[in-house]
Amino acid sequence: MIMNPALSDVIKFSITLISIINPLGAIPVFLGFTKNHKNLNIKNVTNTCASACTITILMSLIFGQALLNFFGISIASFTIGGGFLLFTMAFSMISGQQSTTKINTEEIRSFDFEREIGIIPLAIPLLSGPGAISTSIIHAKHFTSSTHWIAAITIVVLIGIIIKIILSYAEYLGQRLGQIGLNVMTRIMGLILLSMSIEMIASGIKEILPALRGSF
Numbered sequence: 500m501i502m503n504p505a506l507s508d509v510i511k512f513s514i515t516l517i518s519i520i521n522p523l524g525a526i527p528v529f530l531g532f533t534k535n536h537k538n539l540n541i542k543n544v545t546n547t548c549a550s551a552c553t554i555t556i557l558m559s560l561i562f563g564q565a566l567l568n569f570f571g572i573s574i575a576s577f578t579i580g581g582g583f584l585l586f587t588m589a590f591s592m593i594s595g596q597q598s599t600t601k602i603n604t605e606e607i608r609s610f611d612f613e614r615e616i617g618i619i620p621l622a623i624p625l626l627s628g629p630g631a632i633s634t635s636i637i638h639a640k641h642f643t644s645s646t647h648w649i650a651a652i653t654i655v656v657l658i659g660i661i662i663k664i665i666l667s668y669a670e671y672l673g674q675r676l677g678q679i680g681l682n683v684m685t686r687i688m689g690l691i692l693l694s695m696s697i698e699m700i701a702s703g704i705k706e707i708l709p710a711l712r713g714s715f
Contacts, residue, residue, distance in 0.1 A: 509650040512638040515695050517658060518688040519588065519630040520552070522665040523681060526673045528625060529666055545666040547617025548626070553659030555627040556635050560651060563636030574640050575706035581633035582699035588630050589696055592689025626662060637699065 533541060567577055635655075642648050665672065673681070 505644060505646045508641045512651060513654045515634050516631060518692040519634055520626050521688050522662045524685040525625055526669045526681060529669050530673055544617045545663050548621040548666060549659045549663035551618045551622030552627040552662055553655055555623060556631055556655050559632040559635035560639050564639055575703045578637050578699050578703035581637050582696045582703060584633055585630055585692055585696035589689045589693035592685050
């Protein structure tokens with residue numbers, strides 16, 4: 500059975516995006532931010548975070564290529580760069596480490612929890628960071644029909660809803676899954692992401708060096 504190309508593109512985009520965002524893997528960081536702030540309105544924080552993630556990714560998806568054109572960057576070069584970025588993130592996930600391409604220890608210490616915590620650092624850069632933004636821009640190149648765009652936008656909105664649900668029940672999920680369960684989920688997503696990052700790098704190289712197309 501041959502899969503519809505539009506459906507295949509959107510499925511690949513959605514799997515890559517959810518693996519990068521990894522909302523389950525963000526649970527320990529989220530709990531670490533909120534546990535010492537009992538007066539923090541968790542509902543407002545999760546709503547803000549989910550909305551900020553959705554808007555950031557949609558803006559990248561819709562306007563990302565225009566921004567690259569403005570700076571004179573080819574999509575092939577950006578694909579290779581994005582692939583290497585995802586590779587480092589995936590390697591960190593498989594190793595069980597917090598990727599510093601998302602957020603580092605010094606950044607965590609510097610945030611004011613009482614002001615806009617849902618946007619910074621939870622939405623940006625923890626969830627919809629450089630990896631999610633670059634993935635959105637790269638995959639948008641393949642969206643050539645209204646079906647592509649409607650499906651992709653729907654996927655992004657659904658992922659925003661998933662983020663909202665997971666963070667709303669972060670404490671419960673953290674207790675049920677435990678640190679081992681969260682680590683296993685993170686490593687599985689890291690493995691998926693690693694495979695896709697290699698595919699992205701190979702695709703970008705083939706675009707820059709057309710002579711290699713028949714070799715891959």
